[in-house]
Amino acid sequence: MIDLPQFTIVIDYLGTFAFAISGIRAAGGKDFDLFGAYVIGLVTATGGGTLRDILLGVRPFWMTQPSYLIITGVALLASLLFSSTFRYLSKAFFLFDAVGLGLFVVVGIEKTLAAGFPFWVAITMGMITGSVGGVIRDVLVNEVPLLFRRDIYALACVAGGIAYALCFHLHVSLSFTKIIAASVVIVIRVLAVRYRIRLPAFEKGRGELQK
Amino acid sequence: MIDLPQFTIVIDYLGTFAFAISGIRAAGGKDFDLFGAYVIGLVTATGGGTLRDILLGVRPFWMTQPSYLIITGVALLASLLFSSTFRYLSKAFFLFDAVGLGLFVVVGIEKTLAAGFPFWVAITMGMITGSVGGVIRDVLVNEVPLLFRRDIYALACVAGGIAYALCFHLHVSLSFTKIIAASVVIVIRVLAVRYRIRLPAFEKGRGELQK
Amino acid sequence: MIDLPQFTIVIDYLGTFAFAISGIRAAGGKDFDLFGAYVIGLVTATGGGTLRDILLGVRPFWMTQPSYLIITGVALLASLLFSSTFRYLSKAFFLFDAVGLGLFVVVGIEKTLAAGFPFWVAITMGMITGSVGGVIRDVLVNEVPLLFRRDIYALACVAGGIAYALCFHLHVSLSFTKIIAASVVIVIRVLAVRYRIRLPAFEKGRGELQK
Numbered sequence: 001m002i003d004l005p006q007f008t009i010v011i012d013y014l015g016t017f018a019f020a021i022s023g024i025r026a027a028g029g030k031d032f033d034l035f036g037a038y039v040i041g042l043v044t045a046t047g048g049g050t051l052r053d054i055l056l057g058v059r060p061f062w063m064t065q066p067s068y069l070i071i072t073g074v075a076l077l078a079s080l081l082f083s084s085t086f087r088y089l090s091k092a093f094f095l096f097d098a099v100g101l102g103l104f105v106v107v108g109i110e111k112t113l114a115a116g117f118p119f120w121v122a123i124t125m126g127m128i129t130g131s132v133g134g135v136i137r138d139v140l141v142n143e144v145p146l147l148f149r150r151d152i153y154a155l156a157c158v159a160g161g162i163a164y165a166l167c168f169h170l171h172v173s174l175s176f177t178k179i180i181a182a183s184v185v186i187v188i189r190v191l192a193v194r195y196r197i198r199l200p201a202f203e204k205g206r207g208e209l210q211k
Numbered sequence: 212m213i214d215l216p217q218f219t220i221v222i223d224y225l226g227t228f229a230f231a232i233s234g235i236r237a238a239g240g241k242d243f244d245l246f247g248a249y250v251i252g253l254v255t256a257t258g259g260g261t262l263r264d265i266l267l268g269v270r271p272f273w274m275t276q277p278s279y280l281i282i283t284g285v286a287l288l289a290s291l292l293f294s295s296t297f298r299y300l301s302k303a304f305f306l307f308d309a310v311g312l313g314l315f316v317v318v319g320i321e322k323t324l325a326a327g328f329p330f331w332v333a334i335t336m337g338m339i340t341g342s343v344g345g346v347i348r349d350v351l352v353n354e355v356p357l358l359f360r361r362d363i364y365a366l367a368c369v370a371g372g373i374a375y376a377l378c379f380h381l382h383v384s385l386s387f388t389k390i391i392a393a394s395v396v397i398v399i400r401v402l403a404v405r406y407r408i409r410l411p412a413f414e415k416g417r418g419e420l421q422k
Numbered sequence: 423m424i425d426l427p428q429f430t431i432v433i434d435y436l437g438t439f440a441f442a443i444s445g446i447r448a449a450g451g452k453d454f455d456l457f458g459a460y461v462i463g464l465v466t467a468t469g470g471g472t473l474r475d476i477l478l479g480v481r482p483f484w485m486t487q488p489s490y491l492i493i494t495g496v497a498l499l500a501s502l503l504f505s506s507t508f509r510y511l512s513k514a515f516f517l518f519d520a521v522g523l524g525l526f527v528v529v530g531i532e533k534t535l536a537a538g539f540p541f542w543v544a545i546t547m548g549m550i551t552g553s554v555g556g557v558i559r560d561v562l563v564n565e566v567p568l569l570f571r572r573d574i575y576a577l578a579c580v581a582g583g584i585a586y587a588l589c590f591h592l593h594v595s596l597s598f599t600k601i602i603a604a605s606v607v608i609v610i611r612v613l614a615v616r617y618r619i620r621l622p623a624f625e626k627g628r629g630e631l632q633k
């Protein structure tokens with residue numbers, strides 16, 4: 001029998017690790033020092049959940065236990081030691097990232113529902129949890145956020161949120177609801193990246209749908 | 212007899228619409244996808260009020276009802292469908308924007324006073340409500356915020372706040388106080404844009420007043 | 423006998439002044455107007471403490487009394503009037519800035535401990551109090567934050583926090599603990615700048631330690 005909460009923690013930490021790595025990588029080539037790289041990694045991994053918790057009016061999750069600071073430290077160390085190996089692990093990181101995203105979305109939804117908000121707020125918070133860290137990362141390294149122009153990312157979070165709401169209203173058991181919602185996020189992300197599916201661009205002036 | 216609260220809601224929604232349009236337009240020419248344009252529009256329309264509510268320690272206004280998310284969706288749709296018409300509507304949008312700004316400032320002031328803060332905090336919050344959304348918009352599209360270098364904008368919010376405080380201390384009725392404060396914001400904005408009135412520039416090194 | 427609280431307030435105001443000046447200077451050469459320069463100065467001086475207070479769930483410190491808004495105004499006025507003199511005062515400003523940083527870190531730590539958090543959160547909040555204002559300043563003027571690539575800054579805050587925790591566990595008196603923690607921050611900052619000590623760079627791709 002799988003111990004679901006234990007399993008969730010493992011996924012949460014792996015997702016945090018993958019998000020931190022994506023932040024630390026973005027710090028490369030920007031003339032950052034080691035501590036700067038660490039902070040970018042930390043903000044990428046925790047920024048979304050922190051904004052969610054501020055908006056919900058609850059204590060930011062990373063202030064209750066130091067795991068997230070430690071995992072980011074491990075991610076920095078691993079970046080330094082195994083950088084040449086990392087080139088061959090892009091796919092593994094992408095998978096961590098997608099799985100972490102799925103879990104982050106589910107966590108965001110559940111925390112919001114637990115705080116007494118309706119589903120449309122919960123779906124929004126799921127998206128914020130999953131995607132705001134990457135936006136802050138891109139703002140700090142002075143780039144236009146990838147979120148707004150890259151393969152379906154935020155929308156995968158929204159789709160997972162809608163799946164959660166549907167399962168809930170169909171009285172699916174809670175464990176299954178979580179697994180289905182996270183899977184929707186993960187599958188959409190993987191398919192979007194593998195088949196280079198993108199949303200139509202939004203173009204200046206004309207504002208027409210661009211294929 | 213005019214139904215003031217009803218009227219206020221209409222203005223609030225028109226202002227939100229105009230703010231969202233300004234965000235969606237800023238997303239043009241930045242290689243954003245449709246969802247990215249939507250998010251920029253939403254953040255422009257709601258960012259100021261959200262920061263205000265976080266600072267005041269109250270529930271962010273847009274989390275209590277989905278109108279703001281829906282209005283931003285309508286703004287995106289309108290941008291796509293009527294983009295050629297929009298070119299001829301710049302003046303109408305500017306007016307919506309100025310009227311919305313006036314109302315946003317008044318809402319910011321009243322929420323802050325209701326939370327028990329003194330007038331100088333309320334005036335600051337009126338300015339934050341009116342101008343922070345545009346600042347976040349400009350940061351997200353990776354531009355130096357227009358707020359800091361364009362025609363009188365934030366200062367119009369401050370002037371409206373001072374007008375509110377004056378009316379209050381002169382025991383003007385609440386309805387008139389609101390109308391006067393909002394009008395001050397709107398008139399200053401319209402005059403500043405029409406006659407290209409700007410604040411003196413602040414120049415590096417010399418730090419002298421530039422005409 | 424020195425009146426410590428009185429002395430603390432003086433240092434706090436001098437630190438605020440120095441931080442505001444650093445923001446106002448960053449606004450130079452960016453085509454900002456006077457009000458824009460003021461806002462950048464204010465955000466630089468108060469941004470770190472504001473984020474700390476939001477994360478702690480307490481009322482932002484600058485909303486309880488208008489001193490910080492006034493000091494920033496004085497800083498702007500001084501920038502305009504004495505800009506030519508300021509060139510010869512760089513060292514004095516750097517010292518204000520370092521002393522202010524030391525005090526801001528101590529204030530951040532104490533507020534966090536008072537809110538019932540453990541030391542690792544307090545050390546993090548000390549760093550946030552000292553360094554986030556400068557990060558927001560750099561984001562608003564559209565630069566990659568200096569914090570992440572310049573001489574030891576955030577790490578000086580962390581070192582001060584660790585010194586505070588050590589003194590606390592060694593039962594050093596509170597006054598001495600504060601003075602030692604602030605001094606650690608100040609001394610590290612001064613030495614880092616004087617002897618151009620930097621952290622190793624974090625380089626893209628290779629991720630090796632760069633000397």
